[in-house]
Amino acid sequence: MNDIQIRDVKVFVTAPRKINLVVVKIETSEPELYGYGCATFTWRHKAVVTAITEYLAPMLKGKPADDIEGLWQMMMGSSYWRNGPVLNNAISGVDEALWDIKGKRARLPLYSLFGGKCREGIAVYRHADGSSVEEVEESIQCYMEKGYRYIRCHMGTYGGNFNGKCQTFAKPDQAPDGAYFHPRLYMESVYRLFDRVRQDIGWDVELMHDVHERLSPAQVLEFAKTLEPYKLFFLEDCLPPEHMEFFKTLRNHTVIPLAMGELFTNPLEWKPLVQNQWIDFIRVHLSDIGGLTPARKLAHFCEMYHVKTAWHGPNDLSPIGMAAQMHLDLNSHNFGIQEFSGFSEEEQEVFPGCPVIRNGYAYVNHAPGIGVGFNEEKAKAYPPVEMDHSWLFSRLPDGTPVRP
Ligand code: GCO
Ligand code: MG
Numbered sequence: 164m165n166d167i168q169i170r171d172v173k174v175f176v177t178a179p180r181k182i183n184l185v186v187v188k189i190e191t192s193e194p195e196l197y198g199y200g201c202a203t204f205t206w207r208h209k210a211v212v213t214a215i216t217e218y219l220a221p222m223l224k225g226k227p228a229d230d231i232e233g234l235w236q237m238m239m240g241s242s243y244w245r246n247g248p249v250l251n252n253a254i255s256g257v258d259e260a261l262w263d264i265k266g267k268r269a270r271l272p273l274y275s276l277f278g279g280k281c282r283e284g285i286a287v288y289r290h291a292d293g294s295s296v297e298e299v300e301e302s303i304q305c306y307m308e309k310g311y312r313y314i315r316c317h318m319g320t321y322g323g324n325f326n327g328k329c330q331t332f333a334k335p336d337q338a339p340d341g342a343y344f345h346p347r348l349y350m351e352s353v354y355r356l357f358d359r360v361r362q363d364i365g366w367d368v369e370l371m372h373d374v375h376e377r378l379s380p381a382q383v384l385e386f387a388k389t390l391e392p393y394k395l396f397f398l399e400d401c402l403p404p405e406h407m408e409f410f411k412t413l414r415n416h417t418v419i420p421l422a423m424g425e426l427f428t429n430p431l432e433w434k435p436l437v438q439n440q441w442i443d444f445i446r447v448h449l450s451d452i453g454g455l456t457p458a459r460k461l462a463h464f465c466e467m468y469h470v471k472t473a474w475h476g477p478n479d480l481s482p483i484g485m486a487a488q489m490h491l492d493l494n495s496h497n498f499g500i501q502e503f504s505g506f507s508e509e510e511q512e513v514f515p516g517c518p519v520i521r522n523g524y525a526y527v528n529h530a531p532g533i534g535v536g537f538n539e540e541k542a543k544a545y546p547p548v549e550m551d552h553s554w555l556f557s558r559l560p561d562g563t564p565v566r567p
Contacts, residue, residue: 167228167268168192172220172257174202174212177542179509183208183550184481186537187215187256189264191228198263199537201450201484202256204248205550214253218242223257229268231261235456246429251453258454259487259533266532273490273533277459284524285492287476287503288313288371288396292320296359303364310522313369313396313500318356321375321567322557323349332560341558342567346378350386357393369396376403376426376566377557380412387417396500397422397444397473403566404432410441422446425475433461437470444499448475449488458488462495471499478504482514486535489518489527501525513541 171190176183185202204211219238226234238254239245266273274280291302291314299318306314317323322344332345353372360370372395378386383401390398399422402409413421424446427433436442445465449458462472472495474488485503492498503525506517515536518525528534555567 167196167264169223169226169228172215172223174215174256175537175539175542176208176212176547177513177545178548179513179542179545180478180507181548182479183547184479185211185252185256186481186483186542187253187260188537189223189228189257189260191264196228196264196267198260198265198267198532199483199535200256200259200261200263200454201481201487202252203450203479203481203484204252205479206552206555207249208547210249211252211256214250215256219253219257228261228264231258231265231456234258234261235453239453246431248428248451251428252450255450255452255454255484258456259450259483262455262487263532270531272527272529272531273455273487274493274527277490277494280493281496281498282493284521284526285489285498285501285518286313286523287311287501287520287525288315288369289503289505290315290317292317294319296356299356300360300363303360303368307364307368312367312523313371315371315373315399315502316356316360317373318352320554321373322346322377323352334560335562338562339556339558340553341556341562341564342554343558343560344377345560346382349377350382350389353386354389357390357395361393366394371396371399371422373399374401376400378402380406380409383409383413384416387413387419387421391417391419395419399423399444399446400425407432407436410436411439414439414441420444422473425451425477428452430457430461437465437468440468440470442470444471444473446473446475446502448477448480449491450480450484451475455487455491458491462491462497466495466497469497471497473499474501476502476504480504482506482510482517483533483535483537486516486518486527486533489525490533492525493527509545513538513545 293299397420420443422444
């Protein structure tokens with residue numbers, strides 16, 4: 164089977180939605196056989212491009228395209244220091260492209276190659292947001308009318324921004340710029356939000372919320388306990404990855420289902436949470452852990468502990484990456500829910516074959532491989548952009564920087 168070699172490894176950065184997406188193309192010794200993978204780490208995309216062009220491409224040329232597992236181990240181990248977001252994203256782009264090639268060679272969509280389907284459609288959740296309860300409720304109702312039955316609810320993105328009121332907090336002299344938020348104001352606003360949503364909209368919809376690592380351990384205990392009456396589908400990212408040990412306390416303190424993982428890059432982060440069943444949903448961003456190869460292993464590991472998948476699905480993920488994880492969604496018995504942030508018109512133009520959504524379910528096409536193409540010409544019309552990092556400089560009212 165080692166008759167087809169990797170001939171070239173190319174990397175593209177395109178921003179059809181004004182968010183930098185990184186795409187890897189693997190060309191093989193068979194002229195018409197190539198594959199695409201997602202390597203999107205939007206906040207450090209140039210570092211990922213360098214890792215691919217300067218390190219991975221030279222070691223991959225001439226290697227057998229069939230040996231995904233062996234090449235993944237070589238890419239991961241050859242930097243000695245490993246398990247970081249930049250190198251993992253670079254490896255993911257290659258890994259997913261090799262899976263795309265394997266599916267094309269087998270003339271099978273990836274879900275079939277993984278062992279076939281456990282379900283016909285992939286339940287997805289959307290993001291409702293707004294600067295008032297009424298605006299959030301309007302957004303929820305709009306999604307429900309489109310058939311979505313799982314909705315993440317926020318009032319002012321992460322930590323709540325109260326329409327800029329955060330800027331009026333009493334701050335010290337010469338307080339630096341940043342995305343200020345006030346934990347107590349944020350917490351109280353979320354209590355009010357879910358109380359009203361459950362009263363006004365009711366229970367025929369599953370609701371989530373993303374703490375986005377904004378609260379202290381003690382605040383999280385109160386927050387989870389206070390939200391219990393609203394029966395959330397899950398409460399996400401209660402703490403930063405640096406505080407995983409606190410999940411043991413949190414788990415013993417609340418019945419609210421817990422989700423964690425989009426920030427993980429190292430198996431040491433998820434192992435204790437999964438094997439101790441301290442969480443209910445694993446949320447990794449597939450390219451941040453190295454692509455489909457490790458994600459399949461993680462899904463199987465989680466299945467042993469009744470932890471369900473809820474792969475990260477923000478807008479800083481390419482349609483190739485979204486489709487790749489949706490193949491895994493179809494195959495995994497312990498699929499939980501798929502986060503989905505829509506595809507813009509421009510993205511669908513650059514990435515033909517995007518999954519389609521009907522009545523709250525996503526459907527990948529049944530083309531061989533990942534099933535999403537990449538129009539290199541159209542991608543050129545959307546060159547990389549200067550991303551707005553300001554929200555990543557989050558601060559408490561006294562200016563203390565906090566994890567964003
Ligand atoms: C989510 C995530 C994202 C991240 C974003 C960072 O649950 O979808 O929290 O919104 O903040 O991907 O770049
Ligand atoms: Mg999140």
